[in-house]
Amino acid sequence: MVNFTHLDSILFALKATFSQNLELIALKQKEPSRVITLTNTTDIIRSFNAELTKVNDLINEHNYFVDNFTKERSILINEIWKFFASEYDTTIARHIDTINGIKSAIKNLKRKRDETAEKYKTVKKEIVNLENSVTSVTPTINEINRLLKGYGFTNFQIQEVKDNKNHYQIVRENGETAKTTLSEGETTFITFLYYMQLIKGSFHPNGITADRVLVIDDPVSSLDSGVLFVVSTLLRDVFTDIHTRKGAIKQVILLTHNVYFHKEIAFLDKHCKWRNNVKYLVLRKRDNVSSIQDYGEQNPIKSSYELLWTELRSKSQHSCVVIQNIMRRIIENYFLILGGISPEVILEKFNNYEERAVCRSLLSWVNDGSHSLPDDLFVEISDDQLNRNMAVFKDIFYKMGQEAHYEMMMQMKEKEDESCINNV
Known part of the structure; x- marks a missing residue:
């Protein structure tokens, strides 16, 4: 890079020396007898020429790079890569080893894949051969007869037809054919058992392992x-x-x-x-x-009992009287009809007077057989009273040890078809 400041200082010194020498020469012209000594500028000129040479060299170098840009750019890139290769030779060598290892693993996997493909073809041929060699229906006969006996159908069974390969027939205990004497229920059941065996196999040898709906x-x-x-x-x-x-x-x-x-x-x-x-x-x-x-x-x-719980969960859509009656019907169905629990047993679980009164209100309507309007059932009750009744309704299940049933039936996110009882 050209140092113009240094060059300017040399030029300034040279000009100053020239001016000083010119003044001495002018003085000599006025006074020829005066002795003067001029300042030597050789060193300054030599320094100036040296700086000019440097500038010219830089210019020539720049012009060379301009004229040979593509070549020099390629040389620079190569030098940079050589530098990186020198600085990261260990990392590069490790990376090359990793790549070679991966290539070797891929080669081995391809070899194993080809070997596995050959084994698959061999096994598939063996499966086809085995399927073609399966001529006995004995396992199917034994399984159907086992199910018939296990579920109480003992007056008939399945028997292989000796003269007809891969066929069997339904016979009575005495060996007579039962095809025309089976009841509709027996026919349906044995047909279903046959179907359950059929879905495990196929009519055709090549269809045994096929996907099916x-x-x-x-x-x-x-x-x-x-x-x-x-x-x-x-x-x-x-x-x-x-x-x-x-x-x-x-x-x-x-x-x-x-x-x-x-x-x-x-x-x-x-x-x-x-x-x-x-x-x-x-x-x-x-x-x-x-x-x-x-x-x-x-x-x-849904069953009618499940529908009652569904209505109770959506209580905001019904009047207080409707919700009151729904709670009473649930108690009647679950505790009194199915559980055989008397109202007195439920009442004994409540010691608080107000809760006991609410519980008696729910149970008294049940005692009337759900066909008459009890004295304590008003035309309409307040929301606060309904909330108290709901709390007592929940306590009835908890105090009777049936909290699991209550939680299951009241859970909105559970399947609505979950139930612990039959249709009522």
Whole structure:
């Protein structure tokens, strides 16, 4: 870089020396006899020339870089990379080793993938061969007969047809064919058991492991309550297998118009693992036009007892008298009818006079059989009185050791179909 300040100072000194020498020469001209001594400017001129040389060198260097910009830029970039390589050679070497390790791992994984693909092809061929070699229906016969015997159907069983491979028939205890003598309930039940075995396999060898969706239409239309429970239990086992991704079944579409079967199969307590995977729909047909109403996770079928609790939870939408009567009907159904508990036992749990009076008010209407208006039931009560009645209503369940039932029925976020009692 050019030091113009130093150059200016040299030039200033040179000019000053020249001026001083000119003054001495002028004095000599006036007085020729005077002896004068001029200041030597050689050193100053030499210094000035040296600075000019530096400036010219810088100019030439600059012009060179301008004329050779691309070449010099490339040289600079290479020098920078050499610097980085020198400063970070250890890090770069470690990074290269990591890359080489990754490449080696990828190569090994590809090799294992190819080996696994070959093994998969081999196993798949073995599965096909095994499926083709499965000619016995004995496991299916044994399982159906076990279920029949376990659930009380002992007057008939399944038997393999000896002259017809992979076929079986229904026979009585004496060996006679029972196909034409089975009742409607027996036919429905054994058909369902056969279906439950069929869903584990296939009619075709190559379809045993295929994914499937089950569509079951009213499997309990003619069955008694005992078999209804059996069918429900078997289906719930299928639901559990779907939830745990066990087996080839991925979804079940269950259709029914049997309210009792619906209540049994749709009972989902808080311990049910697949309760959030259930969806309810109602299929209707009017004027030969079918429609489906989607209820999501909300069960549209409720018992009258459950409806009472639903109304109680939405008390803000009803009058005080309606809420009062709802509480009395709940107490009547749960404690008096189902529990067989007398009103006196409930009253003895209350020591506070006011609470005891409210409790007696709720129970006195129950004693009248819900058909007459008691003396202590007013046409309308205040909100404060209703809140006191609600508190006593809650205390009745807690004092009788039924707080779990109260909390379950009053929880807004719980499934509304959770219940500890049957239809009333």
